[in-house]
Amino acid sequence: xxxxxxxxxxxxxxxxxxxxxxxxxxxxxxxxxxxxxxxxxxxxxxxxxxxxxxxxxxxxxxxxxxxxxxxxxxxxxxxxxxxxxxxxxxxxxxxxx
Numbered sequence: 001x002x003x004x005x006x007x008x009x010x011x012x013x014x015x016x017x018x019x020x021x022x023x024x025x026x027x028x029x030x031x032x033x034x035x036x037x038x039x040x041x042x043x044x045x046x047x048x049x050x051x052x053x054x055x056x057x058x059x060x061x062x063x064x065x066x067x068x069x070x071x072x073x074x075x076x077x078x079x080x081x082x083x084x085x086x087x088x089x090x091x092x093x094x095x096x097x
Contacts (some may be wrong), residue, residue, distance in 0.1 A: 003033060003044075003052045004060045012061040013068045025064065032063035039087070041095040055089040062086050
């Protein structure tokens with residue numbers, strides 16, 4: 001699957017200058033890609049074999065950055081477990097049938 005590179009994820013998370021969290025970021029990336037595929041209810045890899053739409057890739061990066069900085073499901077002051085805008089980015093690609 002892997003639609004977003006680790007380097008792109010590290011830039012999004014401002015984690016470029018060290019490698020300590022690379023394994024964790026890779027795991028978050030895989031989870032975010034799975035979330036996007038499940039949320040859209042589509043086989044994005046089959047429909048877009050070269051690369052997912054940019055909005056889906058950006059949603060992956062946003063999710064990883066959010067989960068990287070908020071390591072618990074709910075935090076004080078947090079209003080949502082999925083960052084604002086992710087569902088909006090994915091809405092045009094969601095299979096509602």
